[in-house]
Amino acid sequence: MPESPTRRASSTAPGRYRPVLSDAARPSTYEVEATDEHGTSRAVAIAGEHPLTLYVDKAEILTIMTLGAAPEALAIGYLRNQRLVERLEDIVSVQVDWETNAVAVVTRGGLPDLAARTAKRTATTGCGQGTVFGDLMEDLDRVRLPAGATLTHAALTALLDRVRLHETIYKQAGAVHGCALAAQDATSADILMFVEDVGRHNAVDAIAGRMWLDGLDGADKVFYTTGRLTSEMVIKCAQMGIPFLVSRSGLTQMGHDIARKVGITMIGRATNRHFLLFTGAERFLREA
Amino acid sequence: MPESPTRRASSTAPGRYRPVLSDAARPSTYEVEATDEHGTSRAVAIAGEHPLTLYVDKAEILTIMTLGAAPEALAIGYLRNQRLVERLEDIVSVQVDWETNAVAVVTRGGLPDLAARTAKRTATTGCGQGTVFGDLMEDLDRVRLPAGATLTHAALTALLDRVRLHETIYKQAGAVHGCALAAQDATSADILMFVEDVGRHNAVDAIAGRMWLDGLDGADKVFYTTGRLTSEMVIKCAQMGIPFLVSRSGLTQMGHDIARKVGITMIGRATNRHFLLFTGAERFLREA
Numbered sequence: 001m002p003e004s005p006t007r008r009a010s011s012t013a014p015g016r017y018r019p020v021l022s023d024a025a026r027p028s029t030y031e032v033e034a035t036d037e038h039g040t041s042r043a044v045a046i047a048g049e050h051p052l053t054l055y056v057d058k059a060e061i062l063t064i065m066t067l068g069a070a071p072e073a074l075a076i077g078y079l080r081n082q083r084l085v086e087r088l089e090d091i092v093s094v095q096v097d098w099e100t101n102a103v104a105v106v107t108r109g110g111l112p113d114l115a116a117r118t119a120k121r122t123a124t125t126g127c128g129q130g131t132v133f134g135d136l137m138e139d140l141d142r143v144r145l146p147a148g149a150t151l152t153h154a155a156l157t158a159l160l161d162r163v164r165l166h167e168t169i170y171k172q173a174g175a176v177h178g179c180a181l182a183a184q185d186a187t188s189a190d191i192l193m194f195v196e197d198v199g200r201h202n203a204v205d206a207i208a209g210r211m212w213l214d215g216l217d218g219a220d221k222v223f224y225t226t227g228r229l230t231s232e233m234v235i236k237c238a239q240m241g242i243p244f245l246v247s248r249s250g251l252t253q254m255g256h257d258i259a260r261k262v263g264i265t266m267i268g269r270a271t272n273r274h275f276l277l278f279t280g281a282e283r284f285l286r287e288a
Numbered sequence: 289m290p291e292s293p294t295r296r297a298s299s300t301a302p303g304r305y306r307p308v309l310s311d312a313a314r315p316s317t318y319e320v321e322a323t324d325e326h327g328t329s330r331a332v333a334i335a336g337e338h339p340l341t342l343y344v345d346k347a348e349i350l351t352i353m354t355l356g357a358a359p360e361a362l363a364i365g366y367l368r369n370q371r372l373v374e375r376l377e378d379i380v381s382v383q384v385d386w387e388t389n390a391v392a393v394v395t396r397g398g399l400p401d402l403a404a405r406t407a408k409r410t411a412t413t414g415c416g417q418g419t420v421f422g423d424l425m426e427d428l429d430r431v432r433l434p435a436g437a438t439l440t441h442a443a444l445t446a447l448l449d450r451v452r453l454h455e456t457i458y459k460q461a462g463a464v465h466g467c468a469l470a471a472q473d474a475t476s477a478d479i480l481m482f483v484e485d486v487g488r489h490n491a492v493d494a495i496a497g498r499m500w501l502d503g504l505d506g507a508d509k510v511f512y513t514t515g516r517l518t519s520e521m522v523i524k525c526a527q528m529g530i531p532f533l534v535s536r537s538g539l540t541q542m543g544h545d546i547a548r549k550v551g552i553t554m555i556g557r558a559t560n561r562h563f564l565l566f567t568g569a570e571r572f573l574r575e576a
Contacts, residue, residue, distance in 0.1 A: 030541045034556075034564040037441075039574055044564060049519055049540035065519060065542070153325075174538030174557070175516040198518055198540050228463040230486055231337055231353060250462030252337035252486050253318045254353070268322075269462070276322040276332060286327055 016215050017089050019076075024096035026050060026068030028196070029173045045173040049198045050098070054078065056105045056114060067169070067176060067197045070206040071096040074197070075103045077209030081236050083139060084111060088212040140235060143262050145243040146219045151265060152186050152285045155222075159189035159246065160270055163224055169196045170226070179203040180224040181211065181242075186285075189222065200227035204236050211240065218242035229255040229268055238262045243283060246270050251278065304503050305377050307364075312384035314338060314356030316484070317461045333461040337486045338386070342366065344393045344402060355457070355464060355485045358494040359384040362485070363391045365497030369524050371427060372399060376500040428523060431550050433531040434507045439553060440474050440573045443510075447477035447534065448558055451512055457484045458514070467491040468512040469499065469530075474573075477510065488515035492524050499528065506530035517543040517556055526550045531571060534558050539566060 029045040036042065050068045054061040054075055061084075066074060072094045079085040085107065092106040159182050169176050177200035182189045193210055197203040204225070211218065218241035225233065229251035235258060237245045245259070246267045256278060259266040265280030277284055317333040324330065338356045342349040342363055349372075354362060360382045367373040373395065380394040447470050457464050465488035470477045481498055485491040492513070499506065506529035515521065517539035523546060525533045533547070534555045544566060547554040553568030565572055 032541075032544055032566065034566045035569065036565075037561055037563050044566075046538060046544060047540050049542035051542075175518070175540050198516070228486070230463070250334060252335050252463050253320075254337035254339075256320055256334060273325055275325050277324075278320065278322045278332075281323065 018213065019088065019091045020093035020095075021072045021213075022094065022096045024068075024071055024098060026071075026098060028067055028069050028169045047169055047173045047175040047198055051101050052096070053100075053102050054105065055102060056084070057107055057110050058104070059114060064202060065199055066202050068098070069169075069197065070195055070210070071103055073195070073209035073213065074202055074206040075105055075209065076212060077205035077207065078202075079105065080208045080212060081205050081239060084114065140238060140258070140262055143238045143241070145238065145241065145263055147263075147283075149220055149243045150283050150285050151184060151222060151244050153287045154187050155184040155189045156246070156267070156270070156275065156284075157273065158187070159184065159191075159222060159224060160272065160275075162189060162191050163248075164272070166191060166194055168194075177203055177225065177227040179207050179226075181207050181216070181218075182222040182224060183220070184222055184244075192216070192221075200225070201232065201236070203227075204233065208236070208240055222246060225249075228252065229259070229266060231255050231258055234258045234262075234264060234266070238264055243280070246275075306501065307376065307379045308381035308383075309360045310382065310384045312356075312359055312386060314359075314386060316355055316357050316457045335457060335461045335463040335486055339389050340384070341388075341390050342393065343390060344372070345395055345398050346392070347402065352490060353487055354490050356386070357457075357485065358483055358498070359391055361483070361497035361501065362490055362494040363393055363497065364500060365493035365495065366490075367393065368496045368500060369493050369527060371527075372402065428526060428546070428550055431526045431529070433526065433529065433551055435551075435571075437508055437531045438571050438573050439472060439510060439532050441575045442475050443472040443477045444534070444555070444558070444563065444572075445561065446475070447472065447479075447510060447512060448560065448563075450477060450479050451536075452560070454479060454482055456482075465491055465513065465515040467495050467514075469495050469504070469506075470510040470512060471508070472510055472532075480504070480509075488513070489520065489524070491515075492521065496524070496528055510534060513537075516540065517547070517554060519543050519546055522546045522550075522552060522554070526552055531568070534563075 031043045034044045048067050051063050052066050053063045075094050090108050092108050094105050096103045176196040178196040180194045181192045183192055195203045195206040221242050222244040223237045223242045224246045226248045228249045229247050231254040234255045244265050251268045259279040265283040266278045267275050269276045319331045322332045336355050339351050340354050341351045363382050378396050380396050382393050384391045464484040464486055466484040468482045469480045483491045483494040509530050510532040511525045511530045512534045514536045516537045517535050519542040522543045532553045539556045547567040553571040554566045555563050557564045
């Protein structure tokens with residue numbers, strides 16, 4: 001089972017700001033009985049799924065269905081990716097309580113326009129059904145991805161090898177999507193964090209939260225996801241300032257349009273030695 | 289490319305109530321250029337993705353990101369599955385306009401508590417992030433699935449064969465989830481409708497909409513999905529009154545809990561000759 005991102009985050013350098021956090025990861029898998037096509041009964045591991053209601057300064061924001069492996073990072077990353085909080089220092093504490101399925105975030109001085117922003121946003125929140133599309137598209141005009149960053153063919157191959165060998169909940173139980181943040185140089189790649197969740201946007205948000213907690217900048221990183229490259233996935237990657245987006249799956253037309261517009265280097269259908277480079281080819285260095 | 293559910297729905301029996309509907313399916317795939325691992329450029333089909341903002345009696349409800357293959361059925365099914373509309377006869381018209389990315393639904397006499405219901409709901413709408421969980425769980429107490437319905441091993445095998453052979457957008461372009469509604473008897477199964485969408489809940493909702501349009505009852509049907517069996521998927525299937533839920537993918541703990549509670553017959557990891565029967569075994573008839 002992958003370790004909790006929150007737990008790993010506690011090894012950050014002294015002096016870096018850190019909110020008060022609970023450490024309330026839930027078990028990722030549970031066993032249930034099933035019978036197969038031969039009528040044979042067996043124990044099968046399935047992924048956890050729990051409602052988690054997010055409160056900011058006691059105001060209810062929304063209920064997220066989550067695996068619960070990284071709830072504190074998820075809450076922080078959700079607020080970051082929804083542009084509700086501008087910087088980690090504005091968050092005083094994040095306390096998850098699974099007795100009440102609640103995560104309580106306390107901010108420094110409150111979020112003055114929270115009511116107005118969530119009122120506009122809640123009509124368009126979610127994934128597939130309802131999205132933060134409108135607001136996020138406006139914010140995209142502010143995104144500047146580093147033109148000089150490069151990804152080599154060798155580093156991409158190394159990343160795909162690392163991902164393939166990574167121990168995952170997916171291999172045990174399925175029904176989750178995974179996201180990884182990787183560091184890379186000309187010849188190799190290292191997975192810095194790997195988060196899985198029943199909601200694919202939760203996994204992205206938890207990565208965003210942990211990047212803040214660990215003080216990591218996206219400008220030289222690669223974002224990997226097992227999920228499809230839809231509009232919202234590309235928008236979130238761009239907002240995190242990450243120039244390289246790699247997926248095992250395919251992409252949508254709007255994901256493609258947005259990637260082209262913001263100049264992200266987007267690679268889809270990446271498994272083993274195969275991949276398709278769709279946009280931002282100028283940052284990708286092929287083998288000589 | 290699969291035909292538009294809306295178009296097929298127009299073959300319904302005379303005398304059945306039918307709202308005034310546009311017929312505004314969008315192309316499902318688009319071609320873009322990509323280069324593969326050898327640096328070879330090629331045209332690749334990718335799935336469409338379009339924002340579609342739902343208005344009911346001129347009030348904005350939410351924006352859905354959709355493939356756009358069955359927008360009218362999607363709008364109707366969304367309103368049905370969100371319990372915003374009680375019956376098809378309350379819907380006067382559904383008009384999709386891709387110039388403005390809008391679908392306008394006109395109801396008979398308005399939905400009196402729409403503002404109150406969406407205010408409560410919007411904080412919890414979506415998939416993975418935000419869900420209609422709270423309200424829908426309450427509604428589940430009212431669901432009664434037929435105890436006498438049965439599914440034979442032979443019919444399940446026939447269904448999985450039909451699904452495997454079905455021409456899909458997924459095979460062309462990936463990045464979509466598919467749902468099917470199937471009729472079945474002791475020895476065979478027929479796919480009545482097959483809907484794909486970039487959002488897996490959109491595909492379910494479009495099926496729900498078309499079931500209303502076609503006047504189909506769920507009590508003897510099988511619902512198939514390529515997607516994971518999360519809580520919301522199981523809830524929607526139960527609400528449509530369908531006793532059999534089959535998925536190619538895995539399931540979550542909460543999907544399992546809800547299936548057990550409502551007594552749905554849930555089968556996961558169903559491909560070719562393999563499957564796992566998780567709940568509701570009393571309705572499944574194994575081979576002698």
